[in-house]
Amino acid sequence: MHKLLQGSMLLFATAGTLIGGGLFCFWLFLHQPGSATLESKVIMVQPGLTVREISRLLAAEGVVSDPRLFRILSRLRKADQNLQAGEYRMTTTMTPEQVLAILEAGKGIVHRVTFPEGSTLEDVARILAEARLADREVLLSWMHNADFVRSLGLNADTLEGYLFPNTYHFLRSQSPTTMLREMVRQFHRQVEPQWRQRxxxxxxxxxxxxxxxxxxxxxxxxxxxxxxxxxxxxxxxxxxxxxxxxxxxxxxxxxxxxxxxxxxxxxxxxxxxxxxxxxxxxxxxxxxxxxxxxxxx
Incomplete structure (x- = not known):
């Protein structure tokens, strides 16, 4: 009986040590950056990546030190299903919780793009393609898609004339149709009040x-x-x-x-x-x- 009691106490002590050590390691992970050396990283999180794949990507870039612990953190914070695809600028001195907050909020890199007055559809597609925000051929296909054009409330066959020239701020994670919708939305905002007051x-x-x-x-x-x-x-x-x-x-x-x-x-x-x-x-x-x-x- 005495030996059984001693064995149980040893087992509990060992378990307590392991648990305590694990909690201490997790506490250290939460408060330590991915690296002691400051580096700026551009992280591209593709749509459809799982939390496991995102964690490995962040670890490979040196943004977090342990992919397994980052995965555990995201699940404890109930953020594992809310990590958003996008292009992010992070540093290797961020804490894991700062990284998680950026991914959960979708605070991606914003690209400033200007379309001059008189730009044609070809010009718009070229400018977006040169900024690596969308594929030129995909853009032109949507611009000439009559069903898509009419779904935007336009009585036209193409988007020529309705992509309002202005400076826009786009995310690389946005789809071509989202960008085009925003440009047409700006046309409606700017032109329709003047049209009503002509x-x-x-x-x-x-x-x-x-x-x-x-x-x-x-x-x-x-x-x-x-x-x-x-x-x-x-x-x-x-x-x-x-x-x-x-x-x-x-x-x-x-x-x-x-x-x-x-x-x-x-x-x-x-x-x-x-x-x-x-x-x-x-x-x-x-x-x-x-x-x-x-x-x-």
Whole structure:
């Protein structure tokens, strides 16, 4: 009986030591950074990664010291199902709880992207692709997807004319459609109030036709002061059934075009060429800024 009691006491003492040691190791893990040396790391957490895979990724980058303990921490904090995909900037001197808080809040790196007035769909796709925020071909596919375009409340076949030129802040984890939606949302915010308040004597054009006209003004105008004058000239030509004869329309659908518009370009057989066809072209030729849109109204 005495030996049994001694064995039990030894067993409990050993268990207590192990538990105490484990708790002490976990306490140390919570309060120690991944590394004593300060390094900045960009961590890309892909969608669909499990907490185990994320923990291993963080340990491999030196952001946490022990992937198993980080996994335990995330489960104790009930955050293991809430870790968000994204691109994160972290340092190796962060504590595990700081790292966990960033992942749970989704505080990813924000990329500042500017689209100039007069950018075309090709320009927008190129700028986003160069910033490594989206694939160019995927973007162009969505931009020309008529069902997607109409789901955004637009009476158009493509997004040309409706990706509002501005500076945006995007996350690399955002989908191409999310970015495009935000640009169209900005169009609605900026343009619709002006559209509702347009003068009674405004041209008898639909919003889509006004965007087309504004895109011509945007491409033709060299200065802000020219915009109302150019818009007035085009409106008069429309009223009299004249050809608009806007040079940029002759080369809009000419892939990769750059340089001056020549006489040969003006003879091109293109449905956008307003030297050959009367009235407005079938769609906008760029994404006009607010000043050109206001002039067209």
């Amino acid at each position: 003068p009674v004597a405004a041209p008898n054009l639909s919003l889509h036709q006004t965007v087309i006209l504004a895109s011509l003004v945007e491409k033709e105008a060299a200065t802000s002061a020219e915009r109302p004058i150019i818009a007035s000239v085009f409106r008069n030509r429309l009223n009299f059934g004249m050809k608009l004869q806007s040079d940029p329309t002759a080369v809009y659908d000419l892939e990769g075009f750059s340089g001056p518009v020549t006489g040969e370009h003006l003879k091109r057989d293109s449905r956008y060429n307003t030297y050959l066809h009367r009235g407005l072209p079938p769609g906008p030729i760029c994404n006009p800024g607010l000043a050109s849109l206001a002039a067209a109204m």
